[in-house]
Amino acid sequence: MSDNLWVYGINAVKELVNVNKRKILQVLITEKNFYKYQNQPEFVLLFKQKIRQINFKDFNKYFVEQVNHQGIAVEISKPTLFQEQNLLENITNIKQLVVLDQITDVGNIGAIIRSMVAFGFNDLIVTEHNSVSDYGHLLKASAGMSEHLNIYKITNLTKLLNKIKPHDFWLAGLDGNAKNDVSYLKKYEKIALILGSEGKGIRSLVKKNLDLMVSIPISSKVESLNVSNAAAISFYALHN
Template identity: 30%
Template sequence: MTRSAKPPSARLPRGPHRGRKPAGRFADPADAGPLRLYGLHTVEAAFRNPARRRHRLYATENALRRLTERDIAPDVPVEILPPRKLDQMVGRDAVHQGVVLEADPLPAYGAEDLSRARMVLALDQVTDPHNVGAILRSAVALGADAVVTTERHAPEEGPVLAKSASGALDMIRHVRVKNMARFVGEMRAAGFRAVALDSAGPARLEDTELGDRVLLVLGSEGKGVRQGVREACDALARLDMPGEIASLNVSNAAVLSLYIVRQALFRGTATGS
């Protein structure tokens, strides 16, 4: 059963997409093909994001009603399906919550799209989509302007990453770069102070000079930030843990470091600001 589409919701996402056309270059659907995004928060955020090209919504009656209650009026054809049919589309282990949206990948953003940013988080070869999804959520919650990952040794935009991000993928710019060290250099040239987290950093992050625009670089668990990327940064800093466990996983480290940087930037406590 297919329902006629209603006009899209007037509400727009928080963050960089609000009120203007997306500046990024759209991925070619012929290359990547449409994605199947699932989960209520993920699909809701995709409908609120004007940069997301949507094609078709598959939903149960109950899930469609829940989207409507959240002020989502689908602007694409809607096909009502039973849960078992949705299971077949995305897999029985996928927690789809009764909704699957076919949509194109998001625009491919680059350093040139971050000219107005103040706080950017870069992940150097963090490969677990669940970790990256959790980091995207934290980045949105703490007001970061973008999350940067490498094109290789990082999760592709896809249903697992999108579901793990619980909507955050459509609320923040996700920049993918070929060479992280080169990207760090470009951001420094644009006026950012680049700080890499390292357990052997000479100073705590709280005591590190940050300036008024910060690129925070985190590495993968185990390897950390690669040497070439560390060398491209202005400073190394550490997170000191007062308890018996001295280290955090990368998603928790991202939360804490973003909070510290945000406090410094937006309360005027950054050294040298």
């Protein structure tokens, strides 16, 4: 298994370059994109790297599956997600945590990450099992916004929540049937907001360890919101 990772797509590559946290090993780009982007300020650092111009149809030779690479990709050393110990070491500096309880749809996770960055959230917890595993897909789905977050991969979510609770965190789950409005959480200084998986919601074992459940008031004509939409509304409510 390669220790390197290909990041692809215009927005993901641009954000990767702008954040400048990763060492770029090489760049693949079509001739058309080379001349299109070589003089654009946001790509200046990219064009200082080792660049290979290749035919558009040859791009997929570099990926395990067919992807929407948009004629540009960069190879970096494969990033590793932070672990539980990293989170606990930094817990006193964190006031808001977003926790994804086995959400598997990379599109939803990407949208949640973009909303987190938009509303000033910095720390994300994902589960090791039944969750995102390919950081390249995550970068692409979030248009590179994942580079702005601290992402922690946790083996046992229930145990982790019990470890952060003594640090004055209120553990709140988002549930359509809850009585309290999500804006109710603004009264608490430190919040961990747990979002459940598509269709199943928050697992019962996790839910038993939460302090409260909150909901987003919506029209009775709509049964529920997509998890990424619900997340964005929740982040906005807490941000304001």
